[in-house]
Structure formats: structure tokens, C-alpha cells
Amino acid sequence: xxxxxxxxxxxxxxxxxxxxxxxxxxxxxxxxxxxxxxxxxxxxxxxxxxxxxxxxxxxxxxxxxxxxxxxxxxxxxxxxxxxxxxxxxxxxxxxxxxxxxxxxxxxxxxxxxxxxxxxxxxxxxxxxxxxxxxxxxxxxxxxxxxxxxxxxxxxxxxxxxxxxxxxxxxxxxxxxxxxxxxxxxxxxxxxxxxxxxxxxxxxxxxxxxxxxxxxxxxxxxxxxxxx
Numbered sequence: 001x002x003x004x005x006x007x008x009x010x011x012x013x014x015x016x017x018x019x020x021x022x023x024x025x026x027x028x029x030x031x032x033x034x035x036x037x038x039x040x041x042x043x044x045x046x047x048x049x050x051x052x053x054x055x056x057x058x059x060x061x062x063x064x065x066x067x068x069x070x071x072x073x074x075x076x077x078x079x080x081x082x083x084x085x086x087x088x089x090x091x092x093x094x095x096x097x098x099x100x101x102x103x104x105x106x107x108x109x110x111x112x113x114x115x116x117x118x119x120x121x122x123x124x125x126x127x128x129x130x131x132x133x134x135x136x137x138x139x140x141x142x143x144x145x146x147x148x149x150x151x152x153x154x155x156x157x158x159x160x161x162x163x164x165x166x167x168x169x170x171x172x173x174x175x176x177x178x179x180x181x182x183x184x185x186x187x188x189x190x191x192x193x194x195x196x197x198x199x200x201x202x203x204x205x206x207x208x209x210x211x212x213x214x215x216x217x218x219x220x221x222x223x224x225x226x227x
Contacts, residue, residue, distance in 0.1 A: 002029035005202055006072050008065075008119065009082040010036045010056075010110045016125055016165065017084030019195030025049060027199050031077055034068065036110070056106045062113040069117025080202045081114040081122040083107050083149075096137060103145045111149045120155040123198050128163040128186050128215065155209050158201045162189050163216045189216045 007024055011017040012035040024030045025046050035051040043049055054064050072079045085107050087094060094102075111122060124146065129136070132143030146159055163186040197214060 002203060003078065004029050004031040005078045005080060006030070006032040006034070006075070007080050007082055007202065008034050008036070008069060008072060008114060009084060010107070011084035011086065011125065012082075013037060013041055014084055014086060016086065016162075016191050016194055017082075019191040020082060020084055020198045021049070021195075023192070023195035023199045027203070029203070030199070032072070034072060036065065036068070056109070057101075061106070062109040062116070065110055065113025066117040069114050069119050073118040079119050081111070081119045082124075082198060083110055083122065084125045085110075086125055086127075096141070099137075099141050100144070103141050104148050107145055108148045108152075111152050111154075115152050115154060121157075121202075122149065122154050123158045123160065123201050124149055125194075126159050126161050128161045130161060150211060157211045158214060159211065160194060160197065160214050161216075162191075162194055165189060165191050165194070186216070 007030065009017065009020065012021045012033075021033060021035065024033045025044070025048065031048060033049045035049070036054050036056075037051050038053070038056055040051065040053055043051060052068060054061060058064075069079065069081075085102060087099065087102065107124075111124075114122060126146055127139065127142045129139045130142035130146055131139055132147055134140040134143060150157055201214070
């Protein structure tokens with residue numbers, strides 16, 4: 001019988017984040033999903049799902065996350081963290097400073113708070129082609145985000161790097177169709193498949209340590225030890 005676990009998630013109201021929340025709700029061994037939101041949303045009737053409203057721009061955001069994480073860990077079940085924050089197509093309208101404030105500032109604050117609160121494993125949404133040295137702004141910021149979270153020192157860090165995300169309102173239908181013809185990491189993956197992959201990571205990857213990169217297709221893994 002699968003051991004019960006709990007998940008603290010940020011970005012759960014977005015397209016991919018909502019898919020992760022749905023997949024967690026469909027998993028019987030998931031005892032609780034706690035969403036950190038900036039404003040209240042209507043929730044389903046599932047008693048395992050609750051939301052906590054935090055000002056992610058506040059100086060004490062990371063401290064608030066730590067307190068919340070500690071309260072979840074104190075209940076005794078394994079607790080995992082998930083960051084599904086992402087702007088995607090909308091990033092074209094954002095300045096580099098705004099993107100960094102969200103993708104590195106908010107995500108970094110969440111990750112540091114989780115780690116300080118006793119959560120040792122985190123799943124992070126990034127993007128295919130992420131590289132802190134890239135000349136492409138979005139890929140560069142995704143790479144910087146990955147490096148910032150890796151430096152925190154989680155026992156296990158799973159970095160999800162999807163290509164074109166199918167089933168997403170921000171992805172034009174023609175782009176998703178064409179992406180299905182592209183093999184490898186830059187092709188199309190359905191967002192519900194990403195959600196299920198997050199759940200699979202929490203269930204099957206919990207005994208392994210280090211950094212693992214999950215990419216398109218069969219969500220291929222490339223792992224290496226934490227520095």
C-alpha cells in the first residue's frame with residue numbers, strides 16, 4: 001500500500017499547476033494538497049484541498065512559507081513541495097526584471113521557505129532549453145531559476161522541462177499539432193501528462209537523492225548528484 005503524502009504547491013492556479021492539482025486529487029495516497037495563492041479561488045468539494053493566501057511580494061513571504069511547511073511536516077506524513085509558477089507565452093509582455101522577480105524571486109522565496117520548514121524534496125516547473133548562459137531571455141531566466149533552487153540544497157530536486165504544452169489555453173492549436181511531429185524534448189507534451197508526471201515523481205522518486213531532469217516524450221531522466 002502506497003504511503004500517504006502531502007504536497008505544498010505554488011502556482012496551482014495556472015494551467016500546468018491546475019493539472020498537477022487535478023492529478024494529485026485523483027491519487028488516493030495524497031492526503032492533502034495545500035495551495036499558496038495570492039487571492040482566494042473557488043475550490044472543489046474535495047476536503048483534501050485547501051488554500052492559504054500569502055502576499056508573495058512581501059518581505060516575510062519566505063518566513064510565512066516556512067511556518068506553513070513546518071505545520072504540514074508536524075502531521076507526520078512525508079511532505080513534498082511543487083513549484084508550478086510560470087508565465088509562458090505572456091512572458092513576451094514582461095520586462096526581464098519582472099520575470100526575474102517572479103521566476104527567481106517568488107519561486108526562490110517559496111523554495112527557501114519549504115527547505116527551512118523541513119521539506120527535503122521539491123518538483124520544479126521549468127522549460128525545455130533552459131540555460132543560464134542562453135542568449136534567449138526566457139531560456140536564460142529559466143536556467144537562472146533552476147540554479148537558484150538547486151543551490152538551496154534539497155535532498156531531491158526534480159526539474160520538469162516541458163517543450164510545447166498541449167491542452168494549454170496559451171498554446172495555439174496549430175502549434176501543439178506541429179509539436180507532435182517534433183521528436184525529443186522540444187515537442188508537444190499534454191499538460192495533464194505533466195500533472196501525472198509530478199504525481200509519479202512524488203510516489204516513485206521519493207527514495208532517490210540528487211537532481212533529476214524530466215523532459216518530453218517518456219519524460220526522460222538525466223540525474224546527477226547535488227553539489
